[in-house]
Amino acid sequence: MESTSNGRSAGHVQSVERAIAILEFLARTDWAGVTDVGNVLGVHKSTAFRLLSTLESRGLVEQHLQTGKYRLGFGLVHLAHSVTVGPDVTRQAQAGCEWLAENSEETVTLSVLEGNESVTIDQILSTSTVASRSWLGRRTPLHCTSPGKVFLAHLEEAERSAIVAGPHERYTEHTIVDAGRLAAELDEVRSNGYATSFEEFEEGLSAAAAPVFGPDDSVIAAIGLSGPSYRFDHERLNEVAPLVKEAAEMASISFAYPPLDEETD
Numbered sequence: 001m002e003s004t005s006n007g008r009s010a011g012h013v014q015s016v017e018r019a020i021a022i023l024e025f026l027a028r029t030d031w032a033g034v035t036d037v038g039n040v041l042g043v044h045k046s047t048a049f050r051l052l053s054t055l056e057s058r059g060l061v062e063q064h065l066q067t068g069k070y071r072l073g074f075g076l077v078h079l080a081h082s083v084t085v086g087p088d089v090t091r092q093a094q095a096g097c098e099w100l101a102e103n104s105e106e107t108v109t110l111s112v113l114e115g116n117e118s119v120t121i122d123q124i125l126s127t128s129t130v131a132s133r134s135w136l137g138r139r140t141p142l143h144c145t146s147p148g149k150v151f152l153a154h155l156e157e158a159e160r161s162a163i164v165a166g167p168h169e170r171y172t173e174h175t176i177v178d179a180g181r182l183a184a185e186l187d188e189v190r191s192n193g194y195a196t197s198f199e200e201f202e203e204g205l206s207a208a209a210a211p212v213f214g215p216d217d218s219v220i221a222a223i224g225l226s227g228p229s230y231r232f233d234h235e236r237l238n239e240v241a242p243l244v245k246e247a248a249e250m251a252s253i254s255f256a257y258p259p260l261d262e263e264t265d
Contacts, residue, residue: 018043018051023072026061031069059137074137089221090122093212096223096251097124103243106232109135109224111147111209116163118148118222126227135226140201143168143182144175146209147222149195153186154211154219160186174199194241194248199229206232208241210248215256223248 018041025040026032038048052070055061059075093110101108101124110122120135142148142163152160164186168177176182189195194210209224225244226232232240 015051019055022048022051022055023060026070026072031064031067031071033067033069037070074139089212092254093122093221093223093251095254096212096247096249097122099250100223100225100243100247104225104240106225106227106240107135108247109147109209109226111140111151111222111224112220113151114139116142118142118145118151120147121221141169141171143177144171144197144200146195146197146207146226147224149186149189149197150209150211150222151219153189153195171201172199172203176200192241194245196234196237196241198232198234198237204229206237208237208244210241210245211252212248212255213252220255221251223251 021041022037025037029036034045034049034052037052038045041048041051052061052063056063056070056073059073061070062073063070089112090110097108097110105126107126108124109120111118111120113119117139118141120138120140123136140148142152143166152163155163161183164179164183166177166179166182168175168179168182170177176185185195194208196206196208198206205226206229207224207226209222211219212221212223214220223244225240
């Protein structure tokens with residue numbers, strides 16, 4: 001292959017190659033500073049900063065406010081899921097999500113488990129006049145969000161116990177950080193078939209979520225419904241939870257759940 005004088009292949013764009021190198025470096029190191037990135041690329045700090053700023057503007061990297069360091073951003077997570085599990089999950093769960101949006105007129109989300117976090121891979125925004133925020137591509141913790149509790153409740157016992165043991169970050173005064181209380185709530189999630197969260201992750205936000213099952217009885221996604229807590233008080237959450245559960249059951253059917261042998265028992 002013909003190469004340019006500086007060793008790059010003909011036709012390759014240097015800035016693109018450097019941007020890819022940054023993403024690959026951050027994938028290996030998690031948080032890194034501008035100087036670290038500049039050293040890896042062999043470029044001046046100002047050049048590294050411009051590249052990072054461009055990637056940050058597109059959501060591909062994010063900057064820590066206190067340390068100034070960078071790591072991979074939510075936008076990249078969303079792109080990755082669009083290539084892997086995203087298209088199949090979003091397509092097959094679409095009917096359930098749309099049904100829930102039509103019957104609730106609230107924001108509907110579809111999330112998957114990524115490591116020890118929940119990641120939103122699809123969203124239908126509320127038709128309410130109140131401004132709706134986008135959760136698309138965002139990572140959220142398991143212990144204090146409704147989709148997170150769904151995933152946590154259905155993990156294998158050893159893995160679930162290890163996570164429940166904590167420690168857990170407290171985001172609001174309503175965040176459950178006690179391991180015993182969290183374990184008891186997860187038992188209720190499995191029993192009820194849905195999870196709720198009232199201002200546990202953010203003040204003023206309440207939500208409910210239910211599991212989408214695959215044919216092997218594994219939870220492959222969670223359909224969630226969220227809204228402002230002045231509309232979604234505890235009573236309202238318990239009222240809408242069956243709708244969320246029904247939507248998740250609709251989505252589960254598209255994944256051949258329950259298996260045919262279970263249906264005929």
